[in-house]
Amino acid sequence: MKSVCIYCGSSNGTDPAFLAEAQRAGRLIAEAGLTLVYGGGRVGLMGAVADAALAAGGEVVGVMPADLVSQEIGHTGLTQLHVVNSMHERKWKMAELADGFLSLPGGPGTFEEAVEQWTWALLGFHAKPNGFVNVNGYYEPWRTTVQHMADNGFIAQQYVDMLIFAQSTEEALQRFRDYQAPPPKWNRAPVEQRY
Template sequence: MRSVCVFCGSSQGTEPAFMEAAIACGTLLAREGLTLVYGGGKVGLMGAVADAALAAGGKVVGVMPADLVNQEIAHTGLTELRVVNSMHERKWSMAELGDAFLCLPGGPGTFEEIFEQWTWALLGFHAKPCGFVNVSGYYDLMRATIQQMADKGFIAQPYVDMLIYAESTEEAVARFRAYDAPPPKWGVAAVEQRY
């Protein structure tokens, strides 16, 4: 594993623990020699995780659509900022660059991004781990909803269990390193990089 793609809020949220977790995340990734891949913003938890990684000597690659860059929310101090044409291209690029996907607290965009990667993983489009730093129980209700999907017959339990929930980035990274992907949902013989 050489890089971790982090999804998180462009706002700070209401609890100091959210910002603390973002700073800890960026710092840990840099100290582990892992490139941070993220959405390229300078605001909210996004900006904090990038600033922390850079301050700790890490490499940070941001990916942002030109329309958002033009609204002046792009981080200008990154190792690399990739400017793309659309949100779809942004997610595609981040998916290719990241070896694992980690969620800190965030809003609908954060949920949408991680759910897409989880879906691709269970279909066998990639074999990369997906996980959450569950700061202050932020993902407890989502986790219960996902379990209900299995309980009600909409997803097999192994694909619920493939999601990693951790109390810290350090724990998440350790579990990412030990991750073993389940067989794809439809029994695809070989996992390929298909986006």
């Protein structure tokens, strides 16, 4: 593993633990020698995780649509900023650059990005880990929802179990290193990454 994509909020949220974990995540990723890939913002948890990684000497690669850059929410101090044309291209590029996907607390954009990567993984489009740092139980409702899907026959239990719910970034990164992807949903060999 050479890089980790972080999904997280463009605000700090109400719990100070969210900001503290974002800062810890950035520092830990840098100290592990991993490149941080993220949405390119300078605001909220996004900005905090990037700033922490940069302060620890890490490489940080952002990906942001041009219309958001023009609204001046793009981070100007990154190792590299990819300016793309759309949100779809942004997600595609972030997925291409990352070896794993880790969600800190965030809103609908965070969920949407993480769920897309989970879907691609269970279909066999990639075999990369996908995890959630469950800061103060933030992701417990999501974990319950995912299990509810399996309990009602919409996904197999192995695709619930492929998601990593960790109490800290340290735990998530360790579990990423040990991750083994389950077989794809349609019982075929994994396809090459389609990015």
